[in-house]
Amino acid sequence: MSIQVRNIRKAFGDFVALDDVSLDFPTGELVALLGPSGCGKTTLLRIIAGLEQADAGQVLLDGEDASGTHVRERQVGFVFQHYALFRHMSVFDNVAFGMRMKPRGERPSERQIRDKVHELLALVQLDWLADRFPTQLSGGQRQRIALARALAVEPRVLLLDEPFGALDAKVRKELRRWLRKLHDELHITSIFVTHDQEEALEVADRVVLMDHGHVEQTGTPEEVYRHPATPFVYGFLGAVNFFHGRVDGSALRVGDDVLPHASQEFDAGAEVIAFARPHELDLVPDEQGDAGEIGVGARIARILAFGVTARIELDGLNGLGGKSSGQHFEVELTQQRVAELNLAEGQRVRLLPSRLKVFERNGTTGASA
Amino acid sequence: MSASRTFRVLPGFRLTLGYTLAYLSLIVLLPLGAVFLKTATLSLAEFWTVVSAPRVVATYKLSFGMSLAAAAINAVFGLMLAWALVRYAFPGKHLIDALIDLPFALPTAVAGIALTALYAKNGWLGQYLEPQGIQVAFRPLGVLIALVFIGLPFVVRTVQPILEDLDTELEEAAASLGAHRWQTFRHVILPVLLPALLTGFALAFARAVGEYGSVIFIAGNIPMVSEITPLMIITKLEQYDYTGATAIAVVMLVVSFALLLLINSLQAWTASSGKTGTGRDR
Numbered sequence: 001m002s003i004q005v006r007n008i009r010k011a012f013g014d015f016v017a018l019d020d021v022s023l024d025f026p027t028g029e030l031v032a033l034l035g036p037s038g039c040g041k042t043t044l045l046r047i048i049a050g051l052e053q054a055d056a057g058q059v060l061l062d063g064e065d066a067s068g069t070h071v072r073e074r075q076v077g078f079v080f081q082h083y084a085l086f087r088h089m090s091v092f093d094n095v096a097f098g099m100r101m102k103p104r105g106e107r108p109s110e111r112q113i114r115d116k117v118h119e120l121l122a123l124v125q126l127d128w129l130a131d132r133f134p135t136q137l138s139g140g141q142r143q144r145i146a147l148a149r150a151l152a153v154e155p156r157v158l159l160l161d162e163p164f165g166a167l168d169a170k171v172r173k174e175l176r177r178w179l180r181k182l183h184d185e186l187h188i189t190s191i192f193v194t195h196d197q198e199e200a201l202e203v204a205d206r207v208v209l210m211d212h213g214h215v216e217q218t219g220t221p222e223e224v225y226r227h228p229a230t231p232f233v234y235g236f237l238g239a240v241n242f243f244h245g246r247v248d249g250s251a252l253r254v255g256d257d258v259l260p261h262a263s264q265e266f267d268a269g270a271e272v273i274a275f276a277r278p279h280e281l282d283l284v285p286d287e288q289g290d291a292g293e294i295g296v297g298a299r300i301a302r303i304l305a306f307g308v309t310a311r312i313e314l315d316g317l318n319g320l321g322g323k324s325s326g327q328h329f330e331v332e333l334t335q336q337r338v339a340e341l342n343l344a345e346g347q348r349v350r351l352l353p354s355r356l357k358v359f360e361r362n363g364t365t366g367a368s369a
Numbered sequence: 370m371s372a373s374r375t376f377r378v379l380p381g382f383r384l385t386l387g388y389t390l391a392y393l394s395l396i397v398l399l400p401l402g403a404v405f406l407k408t409a410t411l412s413l414a415e416f417w418t419v420v421s422a423p424r425v426v427a428t429y430k431l432s433f434g435m436s437l438a439a440a441a442i443n444a445v446f447g448l449m450l451a452w453a454l455v456r457y458a459f460p461g462k463h464l465i466d467a468l469i470d471l472p473f474a475l476p477t478a479v480a481g482i483a484l485t486a487l488y489a490k491n492g493w494l495g496q497y498l499e500p501q502g503i504q505v506a507f508r509p510l511g512v513l514i515a516l517v518f519i520g521l522p523f524v525v526r527t528v529q530p531i532l533e534d535l536d537t538e539l540e541e542a543a544a545s546l547g548a549h550r551w552q553t554f555r556h557v558i559l560p561v562l563l564p565a566l567l568t569g570f571a572l573a574f575a576r577a578v579g580e581y582g583s584v585i586f587i588a589g590n591i592p593m594v595s596e597i598t599p600l601m602i603i604t605k606l607e608q609y610d611y612t613g614a615t616a617i618a619v620v621m622l623v624v625s626f627a628l629l630l631l632i633n634s635l636q637a638w639t640a641s642s643g644k645t646g647t648g649r650d651r
Contacts, residue, residue: 084542098546
């Protein structure tokens with residue numbers, strides 16, 4: 001079933017949680033709502049579920065306006081961050097709950113319920129836990145039971161609110177893969193909320209990035225990662241270095257330093273902000289701090305040489321004077337390159353971007369150099 | 370016992386248990402034992418005559434019947450009060466929260482006199498109720514009202530903390546699974562609250578059975594109609610019939626103890642069924 005939200009607005013007192021949000025969730029897709037805490041993603045999910053009422057706007061389920069429909073009639077499966085399992089019921093009774101609450105006429109027989117519960121428990125691979133109580137389960141097991149419980153009422157859509165937020169890193173990674181697999185089997189329209197960009201990019205068919213109650217960008221994980229539409233998206237999807245500068249012909253002036261910039265998209269003199277990911281920066285030694293050379297001056301603060309690549313933390317330097325600019329950079333180089341350059345902590349270097357993503361300051365237009 | 374010892378925060382088991390038993394004996398068991406000893410001076414036949422006199426039997430019915438009824442009323446309305454206090458924000462909430470404990474603090478005689486003034490034939494409320502044929506003061510109904518009054522805080526105060534801990538997500542989960550309000554209350558909320566509710570019920574009941582001060586004024590103490598058992602005991606004492614008084618006290622103690630034991634085991638059962646039980650058959 002498809003979900004559409006139209007011009008949703010929601011405020012809590014003075015705080016605007018959602019400001020005119022419109023989105024389409026096509027049938028059968030697994031979509032991630034991604035954003036920092038307080039960006040309105042959970043509120044949006046709760047409005048779609050009917051657990052929260054929007055101040056204005058509509059929620060369309062399968063093209064029908066559901067704004068006035070109560071949660072229990074919306075046929076949505078909702079999975080909570082902290083599982084919300086019924087502690088006084090066994091796993092079996094938890095999963096059977098939705099079916100047992102149906103009106104007498106529609107309620108399946110106990111035998112049908114039993115078969116269905118075991119089928120669902122098998123689906124989440126926890127059939128052997130049917131007699132246990134939620135307190136006797138691990139976090140990952142609880143969340144899978146919560147999912148089985150939500151699926152028991154055969155929901156038209158599945159909504160998951162930070163489903164792996166309360167789990168430790170290893171279990172989270174495992175469940176992520178498992179959720180993706182489950183979705184590929186069931187093809188139920190699903191939306192999950194997360195603040196973990198890795199999780200969103202890894203699991204979802206599509207990612208919706210939100211900030212301050214606005215949708216910043218929508219697209220496939222690859223689209224949003226490769227072509228971030230706004231500085232926020234760029235910054236949120238991974239580690240990032242940025243340079244404040246001014247366009248000057250085919251160059252970008254960053255303080256007293258110069259970076260190459262070929263794009264013609266900005267007027268001369270435009271104030272811009274340029275981004276580069278750690279692996280998109282190279283270092284060249286610069287003992288004298290020569291002015292006019294290409295690249296931004298910096299001093300190596302720390303070299304973390306474990307792992308496949310080496311991570312180098314640098315303090316920005318202010319042009320000729322060589323004083324610290326207070327800015328920090330992070331560069332990722334191959335171990336080979338580090339050895340080649342013979343880098344040492346405290347050394348002066350220049351940062352050379354292989355790729356820059358430039359945005360006009362206070363604007364949203366972007367261009368790649 | 371093996372050589373390895375587990376670390377305990379409190380001093381040793383023997384000391385704690387010894388202290389508990391000594392304390393309990395001194396404060397509770399010794400006076401109660403004296404009651405039984407004094408009663409034992411009666412022969413069985415004498416005992417039976419005292420405790421089964423029609424006037425005394427009528428007081429049992431009134432005392433235990435009204436105490437159970439009052440505790441039941443308090444269970445229902447105490448739950449509602451606790452719910453309102455925990456779940457909603459409204460002006461004067463803290464004031465109401467403080468008011469609830471007032472029946473604890475008020476001297477019971479004051480409560481009794483106040484209630485009598487309200488419900489007597491010429492009282493503020495009584496003057497309107499009486500013409501309707503509703504007689505409150507000097508009737509069992511008056512006893513019930515006094516017992517409801519003094520038992521109110523128990524249920525509220527036992528249920529309140531449990532309700533505060535109860536996650537609203539559970540209700541949302543139930544609703545998203547298609548449960549109606551009543552079903553959510555019946556299957557999700559009530560099972561969690563039931564142990565605390567029963568504890569509150571037991572406390573309110575125990576308090577009501579032993580209540581004297583607030584009841585005697587409004588009850589009017591008409592033999593066979595509105596006499597409570599504690600009053601019967603006082604009456605016997607005033608007639609210097611000490612053994613008769615203790616005999617009735619023994620009956621009260623035994624019945625109260627049996628009822629409390631029943632409620633407590635019910636409470637323990639509901640509390641444990643969610644954690645260690647094996648659930649229903651598959």
